[in-house]
Amino acid sequence: MFNKIRNWRVRRILARHPIAESLWRDALQRCTPARRLGASDQATLRVLATLFLDGKSLEPVKDLQLNDADRVLLATHACVPILKLGIDWYDGWHSIIVYPDAFMPRRPQMDAAGVVHQTNSVLTGEAWGRGPVILSWADVLNIGQAPGHNVVIHEMAHKLDMLNGAANGFPPLHRRMDRRVWWKALSSAWDRLHEAQRNGADLPMDPYALESPAEFFAVASEQFFEAPASLRQHLPDVYRQLTQFYRQHPN
Numbered sequence: 001m002f003n004k005i006r007n008w009r010v011r012r013i014l015a016r017h018p019i020a021e022s023l024w025r026d027a028l029q030r031c032t033p034a035r036r037l038g039a040s041d042q043a044t045l046r047v048l049a050t051l052f053l054d055g056k057s058l059e060p061v062k063d064l065q066l067n068d069a070d071r072v073l074l075a076t077h078a079c080v081p082i083l084k085l086g087i088d089w090y091d092g093w094h095s096i097i098v099y100p101d102a103f104m105p106r107r108p109q110m111d112a113a114g115v116v117h118q119t120n121s122v123l124t125g126e127a128w129g130r131g132p133v134i135l136s137w138a139d140v141l142n143i144g145q146a147p148g149h150n151v152v153i154h155e156m157a158h159k160l161d162m163l164n165g166a167a168n169g170f171p172p173l174h175r176r177m178d179r180r181v182w183w184k185a186l187s188s189a190w191d192r193l194h195e196a197q198r199n200g201a202d203l204p205m206d207p208y209a210l211e212s213p214a215e216f217f218a219v220a221s222e223q224f225f226e227a228p229a230s231l232r233q234h235l236p237d238v239y240r241q242l243t244q245f246y247r248q249h250p251n
């Protein structure tokens with residue numbers, strides 16, 4: 001019965017607020033991970049993006065204006081990680097605050113409360129445990145310029161990570177996944193990257209990943225969707241664990 005009600009609700013949302021075909025094509029064109037999907041997965045992503053736009057409040061600040069194409073683009077990026085998980089994985093929070101550019105939070109640094117952020121000063125994105133996601137629109141528009149980077153997927157990965165408490169690189173794993181295998185894959189990759197960094201070698205991943213296990217998971221998630229071949233080549237065990245968690249096999 002519950003499912004029937006839910007499906008009815010979903011159908012009503014899809015009927016009332018469909019994403020126009022031209023906006024959807026535009027978003028697919030600009031979102032590489034979405035463009036790579038097959039037709040059936042793209043159709044699912046379109047449904048998720050519609051539900052995302054219905055359920056979340058996109059709040060531009062400081063004179064920033066977001067038109068319908070911008071909103072659809074943002075929702076498309078945001079829903080890539082939950083393509084095979086479902087919109088429920090983004091339950092429990094409501095707002096996405098969008099700054100025109102990188103922003104500087106005016107408050108004391110605190111992380112015991114579950115605050116995660118990208119740098120100590122100027123941020124391109126931020127995700128709060130039960131609160132909003134904050135994004136820099138300039139950096140959303142930059143997605144696709146630097147290979148492997150996607151600030152929206154990064155912040156959404158933090159959101160998934162925080163579903164079971166503080167961000168620690170340990171999102172709620174599926175029943176058939178093994179926590180020890182997950183941890184071993186991520187921590188040995190972490191150790192290898194640290195060593196490469198000490199030796200002054202080029203890293204196969206943004207060094208920001210080495211800030212903390214939470215950042216490692218978020219940066220690896222960006223790379224998994226934006227530059228999957230590179231992640232699979234350089235950190236195959238991490239790639240494999242992410243295929244199990246996200247239930248996707250991007251290539």
Ligand SMILES: [Zn+2]
Pocket residue numbers: 116117118154158214215218
């Ligand atoms: Zn982060």
